Amino acid sequence: MEWFEALALLLGTIMLLMAVGMPIALAFLAANIIGAWVFMGGERGITQLLNNGLGSLTKYALMPIPLFLLMGEIFFHTGLGGRMFTAIDKLLGRLPGRLSYVTVLGGTAFSTLSGSSMGSTALLGSLMVPEMSRRGYKSHMSIGPILGTGGLAIIIPPSALAVLLATLAQIDVAALLLAGVIPGLVLAGFYIATIWIQTQIDPTAAPAYEVERLSFAKKIGLLLREVVPMVSVMIIIIVLMIQGFVTPSEAAAFGALGVLVLAAVFRCLTWEAMKKSVIGALRVTLMAYLIVFGSATFSQLLAFSGASRGLVSWATSFDLAPLAMLMVMFAVLLLLGMFMEQISIMLLTVPIFFPLAQTLGFDPIWFALIMLLSLEISFTTPPFGLLLFVMKGVSPPETTMREIYTSAFPYIFCSLFLVILLIVFPQIALWLPAL
Amino acid sequence: MAGISGLTLVWIMVSVIASVLMRNFGLQPFAWLFTSAEYGLLYMTMLGAPWLVREKGHVHIELLTSALSEGPRQLLSRAVALACVVVCAILAWKGIELVLTNLERGDFDTRAYYYPRWLLSITFPLSFGLMAVEFSRFVFGSELMHSGEAGIHE
Amino acid sequence: EETISAVHAFPETLIYTKSFLSFVDKVNAKGAGVIQIDVRGGPEAIGMFQQPDAVRDGIVDMVYTPGSFYGGALPEKDAMVSSNLTAVETRKNGGTALIDQIHQEKMGLKYLGWFDSGVCYNLWTREQPTFDAAGNLEVNGLKLRGNNVYNAFFTNYLGAQVIDLPTGEVYSALQRGVVDATGWTQIGLIDLKWNEFLNYRIEPCFFSTDLGVIVNNEKWNSLSDEAKKILQDVAIQHEQDSVKALRAKRDDDFAALDAAGMKVVSLEGTAKANYLAAAREKTLERMKEVMSGQPGGTGNYDRLVELFYDLDAAK
Ligand code: NA
Ligand code: NA
Numbered sequence: 001m002e003w004f005e006a007l008a009l010l011l012g013t014i015m016l017l018m019a020v021g022m023p024i025a026l027a028f029l030a031a032n033i034i035g036a037w038v039f040m041g042g043e044r045g046i047t048q049l050l051n052n053g054l055g056s057l058t059k060y061a062l063m064p065i066p067l068f069l070l071m072g073e074i075f076f077h078t079g080l081g082g083r084m085f086t087a088i089d090k091l092l093g094r095l096p097g098r099l100s101y102v103t104v105l106g107g108t109a110f111s112t113l114s115g116s117s118m119g120s121t122a123l124l125g126s127l128m129v130p131e132m133s134r135r136g137y138k139s140h141m142s143i144g145p146i147l148g149t150g151g152l153a154i155i156i157p158p159s160a161l162a163v164l165l166a167t168l169a170q171i172d173v174a175a176l177l178l179a180g181v182i183p184g185l186v187l188a189g190f191y192i193a194t195i196w197i198q199t200q201i202d203p204t205a206a207p208a209y210e211v212e213r214l215s216f217a218k219k220i221g222l223l224l225r226e227v228v229p230m231v232s233v234m235i236i237i238i239v240l241m242i243q244g245f246v247t248p249s250e251a252a253a254f255g256a257l258g259v260l261v262l263a264a265v266f267r268c269l270t271w272e273a274m275k276k277s278v279i280g281a282l283r284v285t286l287m288a289y290l291i292v293f294g295s296a297t298f299s300q301l302l303a304f305s306g307a308s309r310g311l312v313s314w315a316t317s318f319d320l321a322p323l324a325m326l327m328v329m330f331a332v333l334l335l336l337g338m339f340m341e342q343i344s345i346m347l348l349t350v351p352i353f354f355p356l357a358q359t360l361g362f363d364p365i366w367f368a369l370i371m372l373l374s375l376e377i378s379f380t381t382p383p384f385g386l387l388l389f390v391m392k393g394v395s396p397p398e399t400t401m402r403e404i405y406t407s408a409f410p411y412i413f414c415s416l417f418l419v420i421l422l423i424v425f426p427q428i429a430l431w432l433p434a435l
Numbered sequence: 436m437a438g439i440s441g442l443t444l445v446w447i448m449v450s451v452i453a454s455v456l457m458r459n460f461g462l463q464p465f466a467w468l469f470t471s472a473e474y475g476l477l478y479m480t481m482l483g484a485p486w487l488v489r490e491k492g493h494v495h496i497e498l499l500t501s502a503l504s505e506g507p508r509q510l511l512s513r514a515v516a517l518a519c520v521v522v523c524a525i526l527a528w529k530g531i532e533l534v535l536t537n538l539e540r541g542d543f544d545t546r547a548y549y550y551p552r553w554l555l556s557i558t559f560p561l562s563f564g565l566m567a568v569e570f571s572r573f574v575f576g577s578e579l580m581h582s583g584e585a586g587i588h589e
Numbered sequence: 590e591e592t593i594s595a596v597h598a599f600p601e602t603l604i605y606t607k608s609f610l611s612f613v614d615k616v617n618a619k620g621a622g623v624i625q626i627d628v629r630g631g632p633e634a635i636g637m638f639q640q641p642d643a644v645r646d647g648i649v650d651m652v653y654t655p656g657s658f659y660g661g662a663l664p665e666k667d668a669m670v671s672s673n674l675t676a677v678e679t680r681k682n683g684g685t686a687l688i689d690q691i692h693q694e695k696m697g698l699k700y701l702g703w704f705d706s707g708v709c710y711n712l713w714t715r716e717q718p719t720f721d722a723a724g725n726l727e728v729n730g731l732k733l734r735g736n737n738v739y740n741a742f743f744t745n746y747l748g749a750q751v752i753d754l755p756t757g758e759v760y761s762a763l764q765r766g767v768v769d770a771t772g773w774t775q776i777g778l779i780d781l782k783w784n785e786f787l788n789y790r791i792e793p794c795f796f797s798t799d800l801g802v803i804v805n806n807e808k809w810n811s812l813s814d815e816a817k818k819i820l821q822d823v824a825i826q827h828e829q830d831s832v833k834a835l836r837a838k839r840d841d842d843f844a845a846l847d848a849a850g851m852k853v854v855s856l857e858g859t860a861k862a863n864y865l866a867a868a869r870e871k872t873l874e875r876m877k878e879v880m881s882g883q884p885g886g887t888g889n890y891d892r893l894v895e896l897f898y899d900l901d902a903a904k
Contacts, residue, residue: 021500021581022515023493030522040648046529047536048639048648050559055636057477060469060755063451066444066479163760166782168602173760173782244766246455253451278441285444286487287494289480304634347633351601383496392494401496458732458752466750541883543661545737549879552661
């Protein structure tokens with residue numbers, strides 16, 4: 001079978017099954033059964049599929065997601081979240097869309113410590129979305145910024161994916177991590193601008209309810225009582241990580257512990273809240289992990305059948321100008337990113353793209369950053385960006401998938417704009433590592 | 436089983452905290468804390484997945500189902516649920532074969548310890564078998580999996 | 590022309606994968622019109638730890654992987670892990686033939702060749718290692734990263750509770766001080782950039798790499814005699830070539846590490862002998878224990894030990 005036939009079979013099956021309304025995880029499993037049958041020699045291929053699932057789920061790297069979710073759910077169900085956001089509302093006065101800005105700022109800060117996009121989306125989503133929708137924020141004002149900052153986690157150091165990319169491509173790890181700092185901050189700036197534009201276009205998207213004016217002393221009191229404790233939990237975790245006390249994967253467990261302690265101190269820790277929190281965290285985790293179970297093997301089938309390698313070699317076989325070639329590689333990464341898991345994409349494309357980038361005269365650090373950006377974008381690209389499903393899980397039940405897709409678009413556009421900026425002004429990335 | 440799944444989540448948190456504390460107080464953390472957390476992820480996912488089917492918690496997209504009128508929509512929804520039953524049944528059946536193979540070959544998962552592989556793969560027939568049962572309720576039962584409400588819907 | 594499909598356990602950029610790919614090139618050149626190897630990819634095509642089962646079940650025809658990735662099914666791989674010989678000697682003395690026979694019996698696999706042998710492992714640490722009065726390495730206070738290759742030695746002799754981390758996470762773990770010591774082969778440290786954090790290499794080195802090519806037996810038996818001969822001949826040639834190539838690479842790496850300030854600390858005398866003996870004996874104990882629980886029992890144990898370890902060379 002030619003690579004494009006394999007590609008058409010695998011992608012066609014999954015698209016069709018999703019369109020008729022099969023649950024995403026089951027659609028992946030069904031496509032895998034068909035793919036394994038065709039490419040892995042019939043029945044025995046399905047056994048392989050189960051073995052793969054076993055391997056892809058028992059990975060330490062997956063640990064932070066349920067724990068960050070647990071942290072967010074405890075925060076919400078104990079009422080700590082409600083208290084903190086009421087306080088922030090009062091402190092920020094009448095700024096339209098204030099909680100959206102808080103999300104971007106908090107999310108950017110959090111991304112600097114978390115190397116995992118899924119983890120930070122899970123945490124921010126479960127922390128912010130329930131409260132924001134209770135306060136009448138339209139979904140694109142709550143979901144959008146979280147999807148955006150969730151993706152920041154892989155550009156702003158520390159980032160596990162950046163370290164892996166640097167080792168695979170044999171480039172300087174520290175330089176790549178540094179190169180991500182300024183573009184990450186620029187991107188966060190774009191997000192803030194996006195929120196401002198959105199509140200200008202549609203003032204009702206973020207509720208402009210009246211907030212009582214407070215004296216300065218009262219504001220300080222509120223800040224100390226309601227905001228500082230929770231923020232300290234986050235800061236303590238950051239410090240623990242910087243000190244090497246915990247790894248990013250382990251930080252999540254201490255975050256959950258911190259919120260538990262806080263809830264106990266504020267006397268709002270009940271069995272009922274605990275039970276609801278575990279159930280809430282479980283719902284999203286199970287949904288996301290069964291998709292991981294299916295999509296990890298789907299990635300492998302794309303690689304094993306030769307479909308993705310065929311696509312990569314075909315696309316890079318044309319003799320084009322460097323800029324056009326860059327566009328081609330970027331497009332291939334985005335396309336693969338819609339259906340494949342990040343690490344597989346890197347394993348597959350690095351050996352082909354980096355030598356090519358070198359012959360085209362690209363700076364490898366700069367090229368690696370563009371690659372990370374494309375992976376970040378693909379994490380939130382419909383239809384399969386995994387962050388979109390995590391978001392669906394933490395959003396109120398009435399939120400539709402379409403709302404989540406449309407919320408993601410402005411932020412995807414921000415990332416694309418950053419890529420253009422990086423092409424025009426490579427110094428945005430290269431200035432810091434060169435110091 | 437959803438209860439076990441929830442307890443596993445709590446255990447993962449406890450084991451991570453315990454091993455970090457041991458490490459930082461100069462003790463060598465038990466390697467089984469780490470390994471049990473990794474295996475815990477599998478047990479949690481597989482044991483909890485059937486419960487999530489009943490709760491309609493597995494996200495899906497309503498495109499075609501919302502465009503159809505009542506009759507065909509019912510038919511399609513039940514057909515999709517049936518397809519899910521078939522997928523789960525195939526995986527449950529291959530899961531049993533895998534468990535038997537693991538037992539016959541005496542397979543071990545080799546991490547910090549040698550752990551019998553069938554203790555992991557046994558979750559497949561259990562989980563997919565029960566998922567098949569849960570999905571079949573949407574084939575034959577009164578309730579439908581799809582709401583059919585306009586737009587792309589969960 | 591016959592074709593066999595292949596996957597490799599490690600990413601394409603790793604030195605060991607490059608070695609395997611050069612073997613593939615040699616086969617494809619010599620086997621034009623007779624036999625070709627079609628490489629489907631690395632861990633992105635089939636998960637690293639699922640590859641041994643995949644070749645066993647005939648999903649793929651050939652796999653290049655450390656024996657340690659299927660140590661649960663074939664504990665005899667520890668004979669190679671604890672070996673102080675290279676594939677050149679064990680090919681000559683019949684050791685490789687015995688390993689091949691065990692692969693056929695226990696897993697239905699043809700063991701084609703032991704590549705990249707003659708490379709051993711060191712312990713690498715961030716801080717200067719300390720020794721007790723008798724000159725033994727002190728492991729207390731070391732945050733030691735392990736995996737299923739070393740654990741019998743690290744845990745049962747050195748008394749360490751290892752922190753089990755996948756290779757990809759070791760860089761950040763070193764950076765944050767989660768671990769401050771790890772075992773690793775003599776080569777490859779620079780490629781992984783761990784030398785940014787590790788400053789000491791502890792001699793002597795122990796163990797050997799156990800990377801080999803395994804082929805599904807049914808597929809192997811279906812090949813023409815001519816194809817079999819080409820594959821086997823090229824594999825035997827590559828066993829020799831890869832020893833030379835990797836030894837040269839080791840010398841280059843060591844020189845580069847020396848130049849960058851890597852310090853070498855060595856155990857001496859009895860402490861050294863005990864350390865080396867323990868690395869071997871603890872690993873062989875594990876092998877015997879797992880073997881005894883399997884069909885066939887420990888029947889091959891003595892012969893394996895004899896063929897894969899040269900007591901004279903160790904002195
Ligand atoms: Na980060
Ligand atoms: Na994706």
